[in-house]
Amino acid sequence: MSDQKKNKRRDFIFTASYALGAVGVGAAVLPLIDQMNPDASVKALSSTEVDVSEVSLGQSITVLWRGKPVFIKRRTEEEISKARDVDLKELKDPEKDEDRAKNPEWLVMIGVCTHLGCVPLGNKGEYGGWFCPCHGSHYDTSGRIRKGPAPTNMEVPKYEFVNSNTIKIG
């Protein structure tokens, strides 16, 4: 056998061993990385039912869902029309209020600023909605970002009205 041919076969064996070794190391590292992801007990707490019969017009309540605050706001006529009359071109993250609040009176959204995760304050800011004290993001009465460093609107979670008085989040 020529030396060249021998070398090629050696190279193949080396490359194959490295590749197998890399797969082995990868398989060993995967559980070590994945253990940090949300565990079964955290995922199990995926839905919350909230009684909203006590919430009066214009009032907002905050409930905890999966460790995050959720704002449930019963909006006034004025706030609804303010949110719906906005020209979408003015928005940083264009989204119709009709899509965010199926039932216009009730706005349900995760009360976490999309910038760095602080909880915005209600009835504050230049657009009559929410204002984040940490880095100065202004949200309108639909929870859409209007001014400041936050990149997107406050997130609307999956929710449904179980009956007229109860909202199920998640």
Added chain:
Amino acid sequence: MSDHEYTPKSKFGKWFNDRLPLLSLSAHLREYPTPKNLNYWWTFGGILTFCLVAQIVTGIVLAMHYVANSDLAFASVEHIMRDVNYGWLIRYFHANGSSMFFLAVYIHIFRALYYGSYKSPREVIWIIGMIIYFLMMMTAFTGYVLPWGQMSFWAATVITNLFSAMPFIGESVTNWLWGGFAVANPTLTRFYALHYLLPFLIFGLVILHIWALHVPGNNNPIGIELKKPSKDTVPFHPYIVIKDLFALLIFLIVFAFFVFYSPNLLGHPDNYIEANPMVTPSHIVPEWYLLPFYAILRSVPDKLFGVIAMFASVFVLVILPWLDTSKVKSAIFRPLYKQFYWFLLADVIILGYVGAMPAEGLYLLVARVATAYYFVHFLIVLPVLGYKEKTLDVPLSLTDPVLGGSTNEALTKGQKK
């Protein structure tokens, strides 16, 4: 490492040293030739070693009483403060120790910037130092979260949310960091594990930092490479040991002032309120030593670019040895660099100040100008200065200017006198 041969006197010493040359190492550390003109700015390496060891010792002791659980953590810290014998002292020492550690490291870094200690042949020392600095910030941050007060919780929220700025994978990465959908108990327990681990990584890197230092030897205020050992050097022991110890003593007076007379001055009162995921404190600020970076983050109106700017401000320091093109190390012989140096120091202090203020109006404007200068300094001023600046004559050795000698031709070549 050392140029000389060391032979232990005793027979047992010889036997042992042949098998594990610890005695040779100890001899090297004692006789290590050190520039005789080192000033007190050079004592901070020793002070920092003390800080690290003190943090590890007090930290291990605190870990014997602390409980890393989101329901119990806050109360366990109060338990340490009220019930544990000397718990108040150990915790205040540990909490203020981090501030003292950063104070010393900033002086250490700015000393290196002034005297050009990061330049060839000391680039690796500098880079290891920057990795240590980065790990220190990680350690301080994870440690700050452990008491589970309002500031702990919201600091953890804001800082981990920085990773949500990553396109596409941001949300999965933050959920992975949290172990949930928000900062909660799984976050606390992993931060505790990391807070215990990182100081030992730092300790290992400190050994590499010192090892890398002992290859070329110390830089010095004149910034020239010395013949070692020579008339320009003194042995580390006793000369530098005594000087370091004296400096440490003075440093400990400042340290003791904070621990005993104003232990909460550098902290934030909101952290004595237990973490509440429903309410963000009206004005959240990081610890003082992270304020300049926080100011840079906030000065950029875009989320992703703000985060990039903040990480870039640390990374720019890592590549500094290649950004500064000047062959002359010490600012003593660089009249223009010296001015820019003080300008940078003022800039960083201004950044720290506006970082503590609300991000609006004039503060925001100042933060933006200061952020711009920070990057201009490293990315434009330093590279250009190396070519444009007319440096002063650098002496050939430390004794030359005293005994009357020539200047360093290699460094002053091409300059009109």
